[in-house]
Amino acid sequence: xxxxxxxxxxxxxxxxxxxxxxxxxxxxxxxxxxxxxxxxxxxxxxxxxxxxxxxxxxxxxxxxxxxxxxxxxxxxxxxxxxxxxxxxxxxxxxxxxxxxxxxxxxxxxxxxxxxxxxxxxxxxxxxxxxxxxxxxxxxxxxxxxxxxxxxxxxxxxxxxxxxxxxxxxxxxxxxxxxxxxxxxxxxxxxxxxxxxxxxxxxxxxxxxxxxxxxxxxxxxxxxxxxxxxxxxxxxxxxxxxxxxxxxxxxxxxxxxxxxxxxxxxxxxxxxxxxxxxxxxxxxxxxxxxxxxxxxxxxxxxxxxxxxxxxxxxxxxxxxxxxxxxxxxxxxxxxxxxxxxxxxxxxxxxxxxxxxxxxxxxxxxxxxxxxxxxxxxxxxxxxxxxxxxxxxxxxxxxxxxxxxxxxxxxxxxxxxxxxxxxxxxxxxxxxxxxxxxxxxxxxxxxxxxxxxx
Numbered sequence: 001x002x003x004x005x006x007x008x009x010x011x012x013x014x015x016x017x018x019x020x021x022x023x024x025x026x027x028x029x030x031x032x033x034x035x036x037x038x039x040x041x042x043x044x045x046x047x048x049x050x051x052x053x054x055x056x057x058x059x060x061x062x063x064x065x066x067x068x069x070x071x072x073x074x075x076x077x078x079x080x081x082x083x084x085x086x087x088x089x090x091x092x093x094x095x096x097x098x099x100x101x102x103x104x105x106x107x108x109x110x111x112x113x114x115x116x117x118x119x120x121x122x123x124x125x126x127x128x129x130x131x132x133x134x135x136x137x138x139x140x141x142x143x144x145x146x147x148x149x150x151x152x153x154x155x156x157x158x159x160x161x162x163x164x165x166x167x168x169x170x171x172x173x174x175x176x177x178x179x180x181x182x183x184x185x186x187x188x189x190x191x192x193x194x195x196x197x198x199x200x201x202x203x204x205x206x207x208x209x210x211x212x213x214x215x216x217x218x219x220x221x222x223x224x225x226x227x228x229x230x231x232x233x234x235x236x237x238x239x240x241x242x243x244x245x246x247x248x249x250x251x252x253x254x255x256x257x258x259x260x261x262x263x264x265x266x267x268x269x270x271x272x273x274x275x276x277x278x279x280x281x282x283x284x285x286x287x288x289x290x291x292x293x294x295x296x297x298x299x300x301x302x303x304x305x306x307x308x309x310x311x312x313x314x315x316x317x318x319x320x321x322x323x324x325x326x327x328x329x330x331x332x333x334x335x336x337x338x339x340x341x342x343x344x345x346x347x348x349x350x351x352x353x354x355x356x357x358x359x360x361x362x363x364x365x366x367x368x369x370x371x372x373x374x375x376x377x378x379x380x381x382x383x384x385x386x387x388x389x390x391x392x393x394x395x396x397x398x399x400x401x402x403x404x405x406x407x408x409x410x411x412x413x414x415x416x417x418x419x420x421x422x423x424x425x426x427x428x429x430x431x432x433x434x435x436x437x438x439x440x441x442x443x444x445x446x447x448x449x450x451x452x
Contacts (some may be wrong), residue, residue, distance in 0.1 A: 063318070065345070067241060069442070072294070072295075072320040072341040075248065075341065083189070083331050083334075086205045086207045087187075089207075090154070095138065095209055096211055096212055099156050100218050102219070102294060103158055106156060111160060123161075123171040128161040129156070142400075152224075154220060154222065160173075179220050186208045186333060187206070189205050195224050203225045207221050223269060227256055230254070231248075233257075237343065244343055245259045247282075252274060255267050255268055286341065295319050297319065298319065298342055317343070317344045319340065320340070324338065404435055422434040
């Protein structure tokens, strides 16, 4: 009998048919399931991404930009009020009278005829004309009541100190930039710097003293405003928003307030920590903001945030610029501080409202992976089961066929003595009975031939 390979055999064909019957529907169903889950996860992912972008722009970005804008506006309001205080003090009758009396005294004593060195030497002990105890009391009371000014003093029209709250480094002030600008323009504001006499980081605000009746120039008042109040405002703003930090900086990028470092004196107004020099993008955007679009938001990578003192994590930053001449129009020749404010928040906290959607997206992705794995596992199991079952079932078909094949070979060789014993109630059994009758008939016929 000719030997055949498994795939050419009846058993192989039965096995392939059972595999086809069992696997094809399963593969179709599995592919459909995977496609549906893939589409669902993709659509859901795109929806989450769209929601994130919308929330980033319309909610998170707007919220942080608004908080930065509020911070800048609060700073403007505070500084505007303090500047108005100085203008009010400079226009007080007791101050104007003292400035006028001081000029008269200086002229009587011949101070105006001395050189600057001679004047300083003559007034080294008091460094003030002290013509009015009432004026001295007035500026001391204003400084104490305000709680935010570290020093107040004013001069007469010659630049000589008339009254002061604490000893100044010089008696003669004419020739100093603050005095000259305030005398000519009515107001002068210096950038934040460390004031040695007051021992604080401060803003020096100087205002001209004019005669309330004639408008004649009488002198200049200089005040030293502690910026610690701005730092307190920044800290309070940071506490109002979870996981947030606040930066305030001047037009050169020098830090005025930094809640992340606790307003570390080592970085406040330090040139080596300029945000612009270090390339801090939110600071640049804040200082480049316009009156039409004074605020906005930006995303910070974890590395960038860490470089600027924040935790090493992605953050969302809202930025804004303080007001200009439109805010300080009533002050005089002052164009505004042009400071910047940045409010940052951890991205994870900022986007917490959509964390549930993100978790759902992860669930969908997990379900997609699980369904794919399940289809593959079930397909393999069904394939194995189909092979085993096909081999088992085909055995009941193949075995009688092999018996009949062997019997047919024996008959072809002339061996008619071996009966065919196949007990099967199906068509194979019928075939076996037919072959057995043929064998018996051939044997009987041969025996008759022999007998003749």
